[in-house]
Amino acid sequence: MSKILGLTGDGAVAYAVKQCNVDVVAAYPITPQTLIVEEFSEYVHNGEVHTEFVCVESEHSAMSACVGASLTGARVFTATASQGLALMHEILYIASSLRCPIVMGVVNRTLSAPINIHCDHSDMMGSRDCGWIQIYVENAQEAYDWVLQAFRIAEDPDVLLPVTVNLDAFILSHSLEGVKVLDDAEVEKFVSTRKPVLRVDPDKPITVGALCLTDFFFETKRQHVEAMNNSPKTISRVNNEFAELTGRRYDFIETFGMDDAEAAIICLGSTAGTAKAVAKSMRSKGKKVGVIKPWVYRPFPAKQIVEAIENLKALAVLDRACSIGAPYGPLCSDITATLYREGIKLGVFNVIYGLGGRDMTPFNIETVFNETLEVAKTGVVKEPLKFVGVRE
């Protein structure tokens, strides 16, 4: 039996974590993630969960405590945003390299300076190569659903990698939404308990984090790559089981109108919602436009994207992060690399948008769609990298 609760994006994450029998949460508050740990600490205070809540002095310590806890075989969660994620950076690599299946809510907020608390993806993109599985969600419902699935994916013995569930600052984190939640018992059955493969145990001592030099380090990295390569199988299996349980079907990407679209937008997170609404209205006027929304960003869903763009003539790749000095933003770099590898010739241009929380309005998106349709018609990309929504 599912019921509908009024939850913010942060509240949805906290509620999901409450239902997942998490053993340890070590976290430090930072806007706009604060609601997650704040609400979760209330669950701890009220005795609604058995979780050990570790109040730490920084995000660097938060992730360090999470690594230690995870190595003992505990189920671990944390959450952060922006500068907090940046402060965690070195431990992010340690968490994934020591194969700690930590789940972390990342409420995507820009990085300073100037200081700003609003949404863009520069925080997570700054730690893009940390070896974690990375999920981006469009709304609070997806945030709730993916947190439940994230524990299953992370803790699978074939994967054993940490997972971030990324949700857009304020647009999702602080907006109230009707969220369908499962009963505690259903969640408990779905997520079960963690069954650690290797763990720190006084009765059976092992050494973790020993010096590993030129003779073995490369081999451990190759294992890490293989774990990521294994993860799609697990992600699909968990998506299928989740669909059976809830009727809500997740995948590596979500597509809208892609069967006959000539021009499409691909973007991460909440902007996909706006893009779908605009596409719907444009399609009712006979414009063949579509939207691709990757839920899973790492491992990069190249295969699914290639399938989705089979009949496409032009694609606008929207990046809510700027890789300054690079040919494209991060998502567009991945897309163009994929197209080149597959030998696909497609009119692609990159749109940098929404930095520091600047709204991406339906009007902005319609303009991008019209430009994409123009590229589809002429086959000419006039501006490979452009900025939408910035004043000249």
Added chain:
Amino acid sequence: MSEESKPGWKSIPMAGVLLEPGSAMKYKTGDWRAFRPIIDEEKCINCLLCWIYCPDGAVIREEKKVSINYEYCKGCGICANECPVKAITMVEEKR
């Protein structure tokens, strides 16, 4: 061990974890040595300063003398430097 004779990524434990305690014993560091400490037993007064100072525990304390465990001695020369009677000489390794 040569690079080829070492196990590959498919057969080593996950994440560089060492599954048994005390496995540093298996890591013979003696082949790092460029200079080999040689003890002149005639000069040695068995003061044990070399045994105290050796950072690798490679000086073996015997009943009335000391000797060097060449499987682990990295040849740092601290023993020779500390020896008050200059009983230890560092001799270049010829391999």
